[in-house]
Amino acid sequence: MSNKVALVTGSNKGIGREIARGLGRLGMAVYASARDEERGRQTAEELRNEGIDVRFLQLDVTDEESIRRAADEIDRSFGRLDVLVNNAGITVDDERPTRTRPSNTIEATSATADHLRQVFEVNTFGTVAVTRAMLPLLRRSDGARVVNMSSPLGSLTLHSDLSHPVSQVGLLAYSSSKAALNMITIMYANALRDTGIKVNAANPGRVATALNDFSGERTPEQGAAIAIRLATLGDDGPTGGFFGDDGPVPW
Numbered sequence: 001m002s003n004k005v006a007l008v009t010g011s012n013k014g015i016g017r018e019i020a021r022g023l024g025r026l027g028m029a030v031y032a033s034a035r036d037e038e039r040g041r042q043t044a045e046e047l048r049n050e051g052i053d054v055r056f057l058q059l060d061v062t063d064e065e066s067i068r069r070a071a072d073e074i075d076r077s078f079g080r081l082d083v084l085v086n087n088a089g090i091t092v093d094d095e096r097p098t099r100t101r102p103s104n105t106i107e108a109t110s111a112t113a114d115h116l117r118q119v120f121e122v123n124t125f126g127t128v129a130v131t132r133a134m135l136p137l138l139r140r141s142d143g144a145r146v147v148n149m150s151s152p153l154g155s156l157t158l159h160s161d162l163s164h165p166v167s168q169v170g171l172l173a174y175s176s177s178k179a180a181l182n183m184i185t186i187m188y189a190n191a192l193r194d195t196g197i198k199v200n201a202a203n204p205g206r207v208a209t210a211l212n213d214f215s216g217e218r219t220p221e222q223g224a225a226i227a228i229r230l231a232t233l234g235d236d237g238p239t240g241g242f243f244g245d246d247g248p249v250p251w
């Protein structure tokens with residue numbers, strides 16, 4: 001892994017920071033990116049002090065100009081990209097679960113079209129914008145890996161199974177943005193199957209981060225593990241799949 005180059009979006013905190021740390025510990029040169037310059041630089045500094053080969057990139061996945069600048073910078077420095085982790089993700093405050101407001105108490109019908117627009121902008125459209133901008137660099141890698149951070153909340157199968165706890169969760173904007181992301185994962189994997197680029201979706205489990213008011217049970221490091229595995233798949237590994245620590249997640 002020591003000559004590989006990786007980019008992780010939204011890596012100033014939470015699971016993304018642990019993915020950047022984990023890939024860096026494997027010897028990759030890691031672009032830790034963040035929409036906020038100060039928060040991002042702080043994290044990059046922290047990782048650098050641990051001996052990780054890390055570079056900071058300002059990258060807001062909703063800002064095409066910052067995405068283009070990031071791609072230009074990677075092109076200038078390395079001329080290719082081996083690993084892209086589309087990790088940046090949000091929910092809207094109106095449907096953010098908290099320790100006192102579990103996700104199964106939030107009504108799906110309360111989400112507005114504007115809530116969906118805001119969440120899709122980052123979780124779904126942002127992933128498409130970043131992936132398309134990085135594709136020329138990914139194609140120059142000898143077998144690039146793309147990992148999209150998804151969620152079981154994006155699973156149509158689990159939402160349709162009324163005996164499954166996911167079907168009780170009312171986060172409409174978030175869940176539908178991840179369902180669309182799952183479709184994008186499959187279609188990119190199919191389109192890129194002949195190039196050696198593998199595209200998979202990762203389920204980190206319920207991780208205690210700002211996204212859920214730190215109400216998850218898992219640590220960010222545990223949540224990062226599956227993304228790191230998918231980012232380092234061998235040539236015989238899967239593409240177009242959705243995986244958690246325990247194996248495949250139903251679409």
Ligand SMILES: NC(=O)c1ccc[n+]([C@@H]2O[C@H](COP(=O)([O-])OP(=O)(O)OC[C@H]3O[C@@H](n4cnc5c(N)ncnc54)[C@H](OP(=O)(O)O)[C@@H]3O)[C@@H](O)[C@H]2O)c1
Nearest residue numbers: 010014015035060061087088089149151206207209210211
């Ligand atoms: N936590 C869970 O239980 C869980 C479960 C399933 C899936 N996931 C997914 O895992 C991923 C990471 O989430 P997390 O739990 O680690 O949440 P988090 O701690 O809130 O981190 C989210 C990251 O995304 C960044 N971000 C938000 N909008 C952005 C934008 N427009 N451009 C670039 N970066 C942006 C945030 O930056 P700021 O600091 O600037 O806001 C932050 O670095 C997300 O895709 C999430 O949907 C999480």
